[in-house]
Amino acid sequence: MDNEADVFYRELPKVELHAHLNGSVSFQTIEKLIRRKPQLNIEHSMTAIGKGQRRTLDECFQVFKVIHQLVDSEEDILMVAKDVIKEFAADGVKYLELRSTPREEIPTGLTKRRYIETVIQAIQQCKEEGVDIDVRFLVAIDRRNGSQVAMETVQLAEEFLLSSDGLVTGIDLSGDPTVGHGRDLLSALQRAKNSGLKLSLHLSEVPSQHDETDLLLNIPPDRIGHGTFLHPEMGGSQGLVDKVVQKRIPLELCLTSNVKGQTVQCYSEHHFKYWYQMGHPVVICTDDKGVFATDLSQEYKMAATTFGLGREAVWKLSQQAIDYIFAPDSVKEQLKQKWSDLQPQEFK
Ligand SMILES: CNc1ncnc2c1ncn2[C@@H]1O[C@H](COP(=O)(O)O)[C@@H](O)[C@H]1O
Numbered sequence: 001m002d003n004e005a006d007v008f009y010r011e012l013p014k015v016e017l018h019a020h021l022n023g024s025v026s027f028q029t030i031e032k033l034i035r036r037k038p039q040l041n042i043e044h045s046m047t048a049i050g051k052g053q054r055r056t057l058d059e060c061f062q063v064f065k066v067i068h069q070l071v072d073s074e075e076d077i078l079m080v081a082k083d084v085i086k087e088f089a090a091d092g093v094k095y096l097e098l099r100s101t102p103r104e105e106i107p108t109g110l111t112k113r114r115y116i117e118t119v120i121q122a123i124q125q126c127k128e129e130g131v132d133i134d135v136r137f138l139v140a141i142d143r144r145n146g147s148q149v150a151m152e153t154v155q156l157a158e159e160f161l162l163s164s165d166g167l168v169t170g171i172d173l174s175g176d177p178t179v180g181h182g183r184d185l186l187s188a189l190q191r192a193k194n195s196g197l198k199l200s201l202h203l204s205e206v207p208s209q210h211d212e213t214d215l216l217l218n219i220p221p222d223r224i225g226h227g228t229f230l231h232p233e234m235g236g237s238q239g240l241v242d243k244v245v246q247k248r249i250p251l252e253l254c255l256t257s258n259v260k261g262q263t264v265q266c267y268s269e270h271h272f273k274y275w276y277q278m279g280h281p282v283v284i285c286t287d288d289k290g291v292f293a294t295d296l297s298q299e300y301k302m303a304a305t306t307f308g309l310g311r312e313a314v315w316k317l318s319q320q321a322i323d324y325i326f327a328p329d330s331v332k333e334q335l336k337q338k339w340s341d342l343q344p345q346e347f348k
């Protein structure tokens, strides 16, 4: 990245709202982890999907298993989270919502509570070191683990909502979309919503989830991850689209993730176009910048070149994302001020 266009996208102040911690681990950090655990015999080709490569979504989930083997102690999580935060900051991200699934790892003594505390510690340390980024944390529910774990996760998140000084703001529902059904998670998600946790749910990431999506939209979530198969041309329905539009639920869109994971045929067919043209709130995100070998600047550039957005439109897109963050209004105001200070004269 060093031509004039690339500099524009890197310097563009950005908001990242959909980033899974362990999917965001860079090549350099994987290198350090491999050196820490040579006995695992893990190679780089097992942890990332390079340029021009594609995998099935199922194969993507195998990649996360490999990364989880490399990241299994407090020490690893602290390093990974700090590196990821600093990489987003270096890419011009001014506000980041990281999400991650708390894991217990008996061999290293890691507990779910310590997992969350360690991510919070990483956020605090970056702040103390003066890294120019505001970071919040969403506690993730892995849908594969069923209703009881979902409920326990919500209870843990509720505690941190009260004790983390605003750093834990919400819940993410993710995990292999082909496993389990949202109806089993409904009561945990409703409880989260009632206790003031914001909800970002992966919805309709794969086809044939019409009923699940319809059910979960009734909660309603505060944001939707992907929503690839919501609209009628993609096997969804006008009814689903109407619900999303009426409730004005923002969509977190991850172009490279969907293309490399093969749920979208090619960039030009990405549903960004459908929602953006409708004037519905959309936010460009990375999903898993490590696994999909991308960063947020590249995602903005890709959206702009694929769909013919001029620089002013790109600027607007990044600025509007501020409205959809889970942090309170005072933070939105600070960010708007920051954008305004950085905004080129010609877009004002
Ligand atoms: C590609 N599309 C996707 N769809 C659904 N869930 C995904 C995902 N990408 C990542 N995750 C979720 O994030 C976990 C890894 O980060 P953490 O260990 O939580 O930090 C994966 O195991 C999966 O549950």
Ligand SMILES: [Zn+2]
Pocket: 018, 020, 174, 202, 225, 287
């Ligand atoms: Zn995701």
